[in-house]
Every structure is written in C-alpha cells, then in structure tokens.
Amino acid sequence: MGWTFKWQDLAKLVSQIAFCLAFLLFCGISIGNAAVEVGFIHLGDKGDFTSPALAFAEKTFKTQELAKADLKSDTFKQFGVIWWHEGDTDPGALSNAEIDAFLDYAESGGAVLLTGWAIRYATPLGLEDAQARAFGPVENDGSNVGIIVLKETLALGLVDGLKNVDGKTPQVEDWIQVNSTGYPKSGDYYDKLWKNFTTLAHAWERGTNYTDRIAAFGYWEAGDGKVFNMNWRLPNYHKNNKDIDQIQKLTENVINWLASESEYAEVSAGGKLPIVWGRLKNSH
Secondary structure, three states: OHHHHHHHHHHHHHHHHHHHHHHHHHHHEEOOHHHOEEEEEOOOOOOOOOHHHHHHHHHHOEEEEEOHHHOOHHHHOOOOEEEEEEOOOOOOOOOHHHHHHHHHHHHOOOEEEEEEHHHHHHOOOOOOOOOOEEEOOEOOOOOOEEEEEOHHHHHOOOOOOOOOOOOOOOOOOOEEEEEOOOEOOEEEOOOOOOOOOEEEEEEEEOOEEOOOOOEEEEEEEEOOEEEEEEOOOOOOOOOOOOOHHHHHHHHHHHHHHHHHHOOOOEEEEOOOOOEEHHHHHOOO
16 A cells, blocks of 8 residues: 555656646746736835835836735735835844745745845845944935846846946956945845845956845745845935846846745736636645
8 A cells, every 4th residue: 555655646746746837838928027926115214215216116016015914924815926015114023923924825835035125034034134224315425336146146146137247248257237336225144144145146346346245136945935135225216226227127127036936926827817826736
C-alpha cells in the first residue's frame, strides 16, 4: 500500500504540472499591468511625496486606496500586491491584529512592497531584529542616487525599459540613476544590519558605491510570500525628481514581478476571464 500511495501521489503531481504547462503554453497567460490589482496603503499624510506615488499607482495598475480599517488579511487577499508607501510622515505603530493581517497575507503567498518610511514596519513584522534608521523628507538636496545592476536584477526583468547613466540598455554592474534630488520620509538598515534580506541591486550616491551597506532593494521571505523593500533615497515620486520616469518604471517592474510571485494575483488568458493564480496552481 505504501508504494501504491507514492505512485498515486506522483501521478497527481505530474497531472498538476501538465495542466499548468498546458495552460501556460496554449492559453497564453500574462500578468500585465491591467491584471495586477494593487492595494495602496498610506497611514500618514498624503503630502508632496505620497500623493504622486498614489497617482502613479492609480494610473498604472488596478489600484484601490486602503484605509487603516482595511488592514485585514481577508481584504489584502483581494489584491495581488499590497503597496505601502509612507513618504511624508510617520504614521505610528501597528496593532497586533494589523501586524497579524500583514503576516497572514504574506505567509500565505501574498506580496508586499514597502517604500519610504514603511520600511520601519519590517522590524515589528519580525523580518529583521534591528531598528531601521529614519530620515527625511527633504525636497531638494542636490544629490543624485541610483542602483547598480546585478545578475539577479536583469534576470527578473527589474530594469527592463530603464537606461543606464550613459543612456544605454542596462547590463550587469551598470549604474542607473532613479532620483535627481531630495528624498521622502524614509529609512534603511545601514550599515549591513540586515540579516535575512536578499539583495537584488546595490545602491550608489554621487559616485559612491555602497555595495551592500545600503541595499537598493530586495526582499524578505515570509512563509510562502515576499515582502519587498525599496527605500533609502530611491522611491522619490516628488515633482522635483527629474528622473521620475526611471523610478516609476522601476516600481512598475517590481510590482509586476511581485504579482508573478503572488498567490493572489490574477492572470489572464487569451481574452478570457481572469483567474487567481493561486487557485489555478491548486485547481488540478
């Protein structure tokens, strides 16, 4: 009976793989902008650093602005990606129930993007032990900053459509500028304080390569899901940023990639009705 059970289990696995491959190859799955449903959170002020981030999200994705009362796991699971951006003020601590809602969403396969001072919540969520350093907002400091491309950055398509500092298509070790001046209310885990973080790009400022002392962006694993972090001086959606197209395109790429990793993102197939990816993976 033991061998019979194993063969049955193997047959079921092969059937699942065949079903998903057939769907991918013949129905043409895509997780494009129109299919990505984003829940956008800001609990602090909607000022000059936060308002344009929300406007960009609403223009680029199927975005719904969420209030503090919406910080619930069941609500989060209606969205492929939860984007939390705090660019202007510190909104204060989360309750235990709110922390549990984020964790349940992420650990069950969801995808969270933290930008601006939302980085501070990585510690109470248990993703890091250290406390994040806080700074900003500053509208204009004359400092240009950006990312240094890694193999992983290219492989995941995170810099597709961007240009390096020479105006060319990015390659490994190229520098890309995403912010011309200023920075939002933000933070980091400088200097090499992260312990559980997967870095997907390095950071630079005014010609200084910070290597992994300040990771430009990357993610923490949380159960079956991911919590992505892009902070420091990078996520500046303020009108002062002359590189606004670059940071917007980078954010778009990040959200599309997170959606492809999320159990709660919709996929579309050849004009047919969208299906939640997690249900597709578990349906056969």
